[in-house]
Amino acid sequence: MLRFDNLTLGYDRHPAVHHLSADIPAGSLLAVVGPNGAGKSTLLKGIAGELRPLGGQILVDPAARATLAYLPQRGDLDQAFPISVFDMVAMGLWREIGPFGKLRHSHLHRIEAALAAVGLSAFARRAVGSLSGGQLQRARFARLILQDAALILLDEPFAALDARTVEDLTATLLQWQREGRTILTVVHDFDHVRRHFPTCLLLAREAVACGPTAEVLTEPLLARARQLSEAFDEQAAVCRREDEEHS
Numbered sequence: 001m002l003r004f005d006n007l008t009l010g011y012d013r014h015p016a017v018h019h020l021s022a023d024i025p026a027g028s029l030l031a032v033v034g035p036n037g038a039g040k041s042t043l044l045k046g047i048a049g050e051l052r053p054l055g056g057q058i059l060v061d062p063a064a065r066a067t068l069a070y071l072p073q074r075g076d077l078d079q080a081f082p083i084s085v086f087d088m089v090a091m092g093l094w095r096e097i098g099p100f101g102k103l104r105h106s107h108l109h110r111i112e113a114a115l116a117a118v119g120l121s122a123f124a125r126r127a128v129g130s131l132s133g134g135q136l137q138r139a140r141f142a143r144l145i146l147q148d149a150a151l152i153l154l155d156e157p158f159a160a161l162d163a164r165t166v167e168d169l170t171a172t173l174l175q176w177q178r179e180g181r182t183i184l185t186v187v188h189d190f191d192h193v194r195r196h197f198p199t200c201l202l203l204a205r206e207a208v209a210c211g212p213t214a215e216v217l218t219e220p221l222l223a224r225a226r227q228l229s230e231a232f233d234e235q236a237a238v239c240r241r242e243d244e245e246h247s
């Protein structure tokens with residue numbers, strides 16, 4: 001479904017993630033974890049096509065690439081438009097009906113079902129700008145439900161949410177997994193990862209470990225990740241391994 005092949009991603013030629021190789025099978029529910037600045041958001045941006053690799057490749061199943069859904073970390077932009085919650089969620093259908101397509105009855109039912117799935121039925125007519133942070137995140141999830149994507153990338157979707165909202169949105173993730181979708185989620189709460197995510201990628205600019213969560217979230221590997229992150233040279237233009245490869 002998704003493969004990183006000696007992947008290096010970065011900004012202004014400074015690597016933020018380097019020499020990452022991993023295989024993510026279809027149907028994975030994978031947590032991307034690591035210290036602040038480890039490159040987690042950068043990796044998701046790379047998969048979403050917002051950032052071109054400085055080296056190596058990201059190989060995505062073409063069918064998944066066509067329907068990829070990406071939820072970036074900050075939702076401020078979603079609240080900038082003077083539209084209703086219903087209309088914001090309906091945007092999840094844009095791939096199906098196009099920008100000027102007409103909503104049919106079946107579409108209306110699907111939008112209502114997505115709103116109900118995230119507990120926002122009563123908010124459909126509210127202005128998006130009037131939602132609380134947790135309600136907005138629920139609306140963003142409802143929009144994702146309608147996108148019907150095979151590959152879903154979520155950047156810290158649970159940040160600053162109350163326990164009930166985290167539980168409800170996690171249920172949506174688990175439902176997506178049961179439907180056979182592949183989900184990569186940046187998460188900081190290790191207890192949450194241990195409870196719900198079968199697999200895990202531990203990043204510290206490079207892959208420290210990738211595999212079953214119980215084997216990845218161990219004290220020695222987490223210590224290694226912290227150590228690598230602290231030792232990383234922010235100003236490095238190219239990494240040592242690249243020099244070695246070319247010598």
Ligand SMILES: Nc1ncnc2c1ncn2[C@@H]1O[C@H](COP(=O)(O)OP(=O)(O)OP(=O)(O)O)[C@@H](O)[C@H]1O
Binds near residue numbers: 034039043
């Ligand atoms: N737009 C940008 N321009 C330049 N450097 C950037 C940019 N975005 C991120 N970086 C740098 O890339 C590195 C990785 O950042 P990234 O946001 O991917 O980390 P992260 O693991 O998601 O961190 P956090 O847990 O703090 O959200 C950091 O050193 C960061 O300063």
